[in-house]
Amino acid sequence: MSNFLTQYKIYPQRHLWGDMMPWILIGLVIVITGISALRFYLYATRPNISLPDQKQTFLYIRTGSSFDDVVKELKEKRYIKNSASLRWLAARKHYDQKVHAGRYRILDGMSNNALINLLRSGRQEPVRITIQGARTNAELAGRLGRNLETDSSALIRLFNDPDYLRSYNLTPATLFVIFIPNTYEFYWNTSGDALFARMQSEFKHFWSAERKQRADSLKLTIPEIITLASIIEKETNKNDEKPVMAGVYLNRLRKKIPLQADPTVIYAWNDYTIKRVLNKHTAIQSPYNTYLRQGLPPGPICIPSVASVDAVLNRQVHNYLYFCAREDLSGYHNFASTLAGHNQNAKRYQAELNKRNIK
Numbered sequence: 001m002s003n004f005l006t007q008y009k010i011y012p013q014r015h016l017w018g019d020m021m022p023w024i025l026i027g028l029v030i031v032i033t034g035i036s037a038l039r040f041y042l043y044a045t046r047p048n049i050s051l052p053d054q055k056q057t058f059l060y061i062r063t064g065s066s067f068d069d070v071v072k073e074l075k076e077k078r079y080i081k082n083s084a085s086l087r088w089l090a091a092r093k094h095y096d097q098k099v100h101a102g103r104y105r106i107l108d109g110m111s112n113n114a115l116i117n118l119l120r121s122g123r124q125e126p127v128r129i130t131i132q133g134a135r136t137n138a139e140l141a142g143r144l145g146r147n148l149e150t151d152s153s154a155l156i157r158l159f160n161d162p163d164y165l166r167s168y169n170l171t172p173a174t175l176f177v178i179f180i181p182n183t184y185e186f187y188w189n190t191s192g193d194a195l196f197a198r199m200q201s202e203f204k205h206f207w208s209a210e211r212k213q214r215a216d217s218l219k220l221t222i223p224e225i226i227t228l229a230s231i232i233e234k235e236t237n238k239n240d241e242k243p244v245m246a247g248v249y250l251n252r253l254r255k256k257i258p259l260q261a262d263p264t265v266i267y268a269w270n271d272y273t274i275k276r277v278l279n280k281h282t283a284i285q286s287p288y289n290t291y292l293r294q295g296l297p298p299g300p301i302c303i304p305s306v307a308s309v310d311a312v313l314n315r316q317v318h319n320y321l322y323f324c325a326r327e328d329l330s331g332y333h334n335f336a337s338t339l340a341g342h343n344q345n346a347k348r349y350q351a352e353l354n355k356r357n358i359k
Contacts, residue, residue: 044085044111044112044113045113046085047110048085048086048112049079049081049106049108049110050079050080050081051079051106051108057077057079057105058103058104058105059073059077059079059106060073060102060103060104060188061099061100061102061103062101062189063149063189065101067090067097067099071083074086085112086115086116089113090112090116093116093120098120100119100121100122100124101189102125102187103187104118104119104123104124105125106118124188124189126186127147127148129185130183131143131179131180131181131182131184132182134179134302135267135302137156137159137172138156138159140176141153141159144195147186147188148186148188148190148195149189149190150190150195154192158192158196159175160172174227174300176230176300176302177203177223177300178196178199179199180202180203180306181303181304181305181306182202182306184202207222211313214313214314215313218250218315224296225309227296227299227300227301228246228249228250229246229300229304229309229311230300230302230303230308231249231259231263231264231297231301232246232304233302233304233308234263234266234301234302235263235333236332238331238332241333242307242308243314243315244316244320244323245311246311246314246316247315247316247318247320248318248322249261251319251320253295253296255321256294257294258290258293259295259296260290260291261290262277263301264297265284265289265291267297268284268286268288268289269284275358276353318335320335320336320337321336322339322341322345323335323336323342324342327348327349327352328352329352329356
């Protein structure tokens with residue numbers, strides 16, 4: 001009898017636990033899922049980027065950076081509230097194994113999930129750089145280096161490397177030929193090689209069949225066109241008189257008369273504070289001194305504007321051989337076909353300079 005009662009009491013208990021076990025397991029799953037969901041909310045979707053006093057900023061990730069470097073940058077700039085939660089989510093989204101260099105726009109209140117999705121995608125924000133007017137290779141390298149990951153010292157080495165430039169049919173003296181003036185968008189981590197490849201593409205696009213045909217009609221090479229345009233760029237900022245001035249210089253080249261261009265003398269002295277070119281300045285021994293040397297200088301003295309380049313290609317046909325700044329100091333010039341006429345123009349201009357005590 002006792003055996004029968006024992007069996008009678010035990011089996012119902014086993015049967016009861018058996019019935020409850022699935023519900024217990026379901027409950028545990030719900031609890032675990034809830035905890036996981038809460039952790040995901042806290043670690044993934046909760047705001048974790050804090051930018052006091054600004055709505056957005058840029059995060060710069062250098063080439064070759066690791067995920068630890070990214071976290072360090074965020075912490076040093078105090079952009080992030082909790083780095084542990086970022087690490088937790090980055091590991092689950094595998095961002096910690098593949099970091100993309102670049103310049104990324106981050107927003108105040110951004111979550112870890114939004115940040116990691118952005119950085120993992122590589123959707124960086126480009127920088128806008130205006131290329132125009134630089135006078136020297138070092139100046140151009142400095143302008144680019146201030147806006148790109150590649151620093152100016154690395155760029156100047158490329159700009160002055162004859163072997164490297166030879167592959168682009170350039171020399172250190174003709175470097176500016178490939179830089180078509182414009183405002184460009186670059187990725188911040190653009191390398192020196194990528195920069196040259198982009199500029200070569202822009203160069204080919206700019207020098208259309210029509211522009212090449214006009215250059216051929218002048219019997220000048222593209223580097224010579226750019227060199228002459230650079231002189232005109234520094235002679236006047238009046239676009240409407242640039243074709244007239246181009247005609248003067250082309251007339252002098254054709255007649256083998258020295259250009260006697262003041263901007264080339266200033267370039268030779270590397271002193272851009274010179275306002276008035278005097279005889280002592282024109283005596284400098286330099287391939288850029290067009291008072292002493294016939295023809296064009298070895299290369300451009302600046303990156304000229306498109307207006308100056310097109311002024312050469314569309315030069316005005318006339319008999320002028322001389323020009324001098326107008327005595328009204330308007331920035332325009334008086335043109336002359338004879339030396340006597342030019343001397344009269346120059347006399348009036350110099351008298352006005354003396355009157356105003358301009359040295």
